[in-house]
Amino acid sequence: MKFWRTPLDVERLKVPRGEVHIIKDRCKGCGFCVEYCPRGALEMSDEFNAKGYHPPRITDETLCVSCNLCEMLCPEFAIFCVLKEEPEPGEEKKVEG
Amino acid sequence: MRADAPAKPAIEHPMESLLRMDRIPHIWCPTCGIGTAVTAFASALEENEIPLDSVSVVSGIGCTGRVAGYMKLDSYHTTHGRAVPFAVGLHLAKPSLKVVVFSGDGDLAGIGGNHFIHTARRNVDITVICVNNFLYAMTGGQVAATTPVSANTSTSPYGNFEQPFNLPLLAQSCGAVYVARWTALHIRRMTKAFGEALNKKGFSFVEVIAPCSTLYARRNRLGTGLDLMKFYHDNSEIRHGADPNDLNIGFQEKIICGKFVDIEKPTFLDSMNECYGKSLGEKYEIYEGAAHA
Amino acid sequence: MKADPKGVLTGAHYIDGNYAIAEGALAAGCRFFGGYPITPSTEIAERFVQRAPHVGGLFIQMEDEMGSMNAVLGASWGGVKSMTCTSGPGFSLMMENFGLGLMLETPCVLVNVQRGGPSTGLPTLPGQGDMMQARWGSHGDYEVIALAPDSPQEGFDLTIHAFNLSERYRMPVLMMTDECVGHMTEKVVIPSAEGIEVEPRRFTKKPPSEFLPYEVDESLVPYAPIPGEGYRFHVSGLTHDEQGYPVINAEAQDKLVRRLVDKVKKNAADICKYxxxxxxxxxxxxxxxxxxxxxxxxxxxxxxxxxxxxxxxxxxxxxxxxxxxxxxxxxxxxxxxxxxxxxxxxxxxxxxxxxxxxxxxxxxxxxxxxxxxxxxxxxxxxxxx
Known part of the structure; x- marks a missing residue:
């Protein structure tokens, strides 16, 4: 990850990772999630869903930081993300503060 | 996600316990903002740990009027403009319920305007959420009491020349104890406002400016709901505590958002109990509502 | 079920028809009144509000008749027996949501103290010109129950009966009285609470998981959910199925409207009284x-x-x-x-x-x-x- 200024505690902090779930057939292709994903982890696909809309697809799953913005903005309850718990030895489990 | 992946993921959308999933997909158009307001409302209920069985949603008629039908709560879909008085009766019959009105601007400020102002005046302890998309959407995009001047609707085809309501000012001047306005893009602030409104004792009001793609955006050549969301991003200003007189919304002009009123005042029932208690003394049997409450 | 003695003003009284109706309502267990003043019905509201604080009841004067009717419906769904009264133009204004009450199957009582019409007509003088409006005043097909007392005593008795019918068939019931009976003062004997039979709400006995708001047995009358108890029910003025969900087609319309009509028609022998x-x-x-x-x-x-x-x-x-x-x-x-x-x-x-x-x-x-x-x-x- 790029930083304007490297935080002092960058060694200790862990960027949360999210797992995005897209319920494609509910999507009406509004593009809110794609437009407002702060990490650019989503794009519109060329695929058609059952209703004939283009649902989003994930560009790179590792980009998701589980901010849930897509989930909250989606008017169709068609996308959500869950926090991936990946404890790694020697690393602190949670970001405090 | 691969193209052949199953349409429904193994784990459920976190909102599913709060929605009538057998009725989803809903009827709202692509890029409509009502679904986003529903998500924020559901999040507010969860974040504030409000016992869901105690929540009742009352809606009138219109696009937003359909909210009651999608929320897995005690929900009432009433007639056009009458959600507020229905909610007043429901609340007074069983004050332990948390009664929330989800209404559109046509429903609430047009046909239901009289109920809105009087319920605010009486400070009846209900929460009113108004999704304002600037026109009557369900019937095909007619001019509303909230349509900005010069906006084109199907019944103002040469542009609207009537002055619209400033809803936060209306609510505040009638006596609401909590008044806030957010756009559909201010998702976290909207959620917070819903939580505050739900926990507020008295008449609380939150206006949500939401995109209507099919009618408002199309007729006014503003693109889609996504373009309106981008417009909100660029043109809304957060001004907590702003003078409600300054909250008029002009056509494609700045939208001032924020929390404008947050005061304490005795509710309708507080005042009634006090008055009767004073006048009747021990003879007053304090009103408790339904026997099984 | 016997009446709650709290609301029963046992004894012989010399009161007018409107007061008798208010007393009948209190005796029947009515504890919510959503009123709006209009001559010649207002005394019903006035009597109710004088008495309500003594018996655990609530009166609210709404902003208009649409508000009154809806507050009454909302209160009824909240589990409280509720009523309103009106006359002349007020009856017209209540008609839309009288229809909502029929569609949602909401027990409540609406009293019309009839005056001369049309329009403002004769506010202080009697009429019986709303009889067909009572039958057909709201839009669409439906059946109604309407009672017509001919004395203050019957105003009292029939109001209790109206509440009982409204609970039994889960629908708004009309009291079609008139200015003469409303303002006629006569002896009204109110029996003791043990002498008054009242019907309780037909609450469901099913747990939320098995409950459907518009599922009916041979009585054709659905059971009511208890609000706030996890039933998470949906009711709608739109044509709906047993679940209460809107279904916009001819089949659902046929099934629902025929049932709403049949629940009165097939029970006409129980309801009719002459x-x-x-x-x-x-x-x-x-x-x-x-x-x-x-x-x-x-x-x-x-x-x-x-x-x-x-x-x-x-x-x-x-x-x-x-x-x-x-x-x-x-x-x-x-x-x-x-x-x-x-x-x-x-x-x-x-x-x-x-x-x-x-x-x-x-x-x-x-x-x-x-x-x-x-x-x-x-x-x-x-x-x-």
């Missing part, structure tokens, strides 16, 4: 209701003196109309005389049921007073020819 006098062997029958049934009495006496075999039928429940009984009567009498304070409303039902087998003679009065008994007597003479 009083007969000297019917056997009568040549002429006078059919009346409300205040008019009292104005009829001198005319009947005059007819008897002239040797006319005269019988009487007084409708206590006006809607549903006692079709079968009128058909029977039409086959055995020369004529049915119908005096009413309108230019011909219930007489249409009588004509329909008589179907030409006997004469039906309307004695019309446009409102603003009651009939001169002489005009009724003339009609009786005409019918007896």
């Amino acid at each position: 009083e007969e006098k000297d019917i056997d062997g009568a040549d002429v029958v006078v059919l009346s209701y409300g205040i008019t049934s009292r104005v009829v009495q001198p005319a009947v006496e005059m007819a008897k003196k002239k040797g006319i075999k005269i019988g009487q039928i007084r409708l206590i429940v006006v809607w549903p109309f006692p079709e079968e009984r009128i058909r029977e009567l039409a086959g055995s009498v020369k004529g049915i005389v119908v005096p009413e304070i309108n230019l011909g409303q219930m007489v249409l039902e009588v004509e329909r049921c008589a179907a030409g087998r006997c004469a039906t003679i309307l004695v019309a009065h446009a409102g603003g007073g009651v009939h001169d008994p002489e005009t009724i007597f003339q009609a009786i003479k005409e019918a007896a020819k």
Whole structure:
């Protein structure tokens, strides 16, 4: 990850990772999630869903930081993300503060 | 996600316990903002740990009027403009319920305007959420009491020349104890406002400016709901505590958002109990509502 | 179930019809009144609000009649027996949401103290011109239950009965009284609470997981959910299925509307109520209701003196109309005389049921007073020819 200024505690902090779930057939292709994903982890696909809309697809799953913005903005309850718990030895489990 | 992946993921959308999933997909158009307001409302209920069985949603008629039908709560879909008085009766019959009105601007400020102002005046302890998309959407995009001047609707085809309501000012001047306005893009602030409104004792009001793609955006050549969301991003200003007189919304002009009123005042029932208690003394049997409450 | 003694003002009282209705409501267990002032019904609200704080009841004066009717519906869904009253234009304003009450199947009572119309008409003078509006005033197809007291005592008794019918069939019930009965002061005897039967709400006994808001048994009347107890039910003014979910097609419409109609029609024998006098062997029958049934009495006496075999039928429940009984009567009498304070409303039902087998003679009065008994007597003479 790029930083304007490297935080002092960058060694200790862990960027949360999210797992995005897209319920494609509910999507009406509004593009809110794609437009407002702060990490650019989503794009519109060329695929058609059952209703004939283009649902989003994930560009790179590792980009998701589980901010849930897509989930909250989606008017169709068609996308959500869950926090991936990946404890790694020697690393602190949670970001405090 | 691969193209052949199953349409429904193994784990459920976190909102599913709060929605009538057998009725989803809903009827709202692509890029409509009502679904986003529903998500924020559901999040507010969860974040504030409000016992869901105690929540009742009352809606009138219109696009937003359909909210009651999608929320897995005690929900009432009433007639056009009458959600507020229905909610007043429901609340007074069983004050332990948390009664929330989800209404559109046509429903609430047009046909239901009289109920809105009087319920605010009486400070009846209900929460009113108004999704304002600037026109009557369900019937095909007619001019509303909230349509900005010069906006084109199907019944103002040469542009609207009537002055619209400033809803936060209306609510505040009638006596609401909590008044806030957010756009559909201010998702976290909207959620917070819903939580505050739900926990507020008295008449609380939150206006949500939401995109209507099919009618408002199309007729006014503003693109889609996504373009309106981008417009909100660029043109809304957060001004907590702003003078409600300054909250008029002009056509494609700045939208001032924020929390404008947050005061304490005795509710309708507080005042009634006090008055009767004073006048009747021990003879007053304090009103408790339904026997099984 | 016996009445809650708290609301029952046992004793003999000298009160008017409007006060008697308020007392009847309190005795029936009504604890919510969503009012809006309008002459000549206002005394019902005034009496209720004086008494409510003493019996754990609540009165709210709403901003208009649409508000009143909806507050009453909301309160009823909240589990409290509720009512409102109105007159003239107020009745028109309540009609839309009277329909909502029928569609959601909401028990409550709506009292119309009839005055002269149309429009503002005669605010302080009697009429019976809203009888067809009571039947057809809201849009769409439906059946109603409407009662018409002819005295303050009956105002009290029938209000309790109206609440009971509204709970039994889960629908708004109309009390179609008039300015004369409303403002007529007479002796009203209120029995003790043990002497008053009240019907409780038909709450479901099913757990939320098995409950459907509009599932019915052979009674055709659904059971009510308890609000706030996890039933998470949905009810809608849109055409709906058993689950309460909107279904916009002809099949769902047919099923729902037929049931709403049938639950009254098939139970008409239980609901219909009328009083007969000297019917056997009568040549002429006078059919009346409300205040008019009292104005009829001198005319009947005059007819008897002239040797006319005269019988009487007084409708206590006006809607549903006692079709079968009128058909029977039409086959055995020369004529049915119908005096009413309108230019011909219930007489249409009588004509329909008589179907030409006997004469039906309307004695019309446009409102603003009651009939001169002489005009009724003339009609009786005409019918007896």
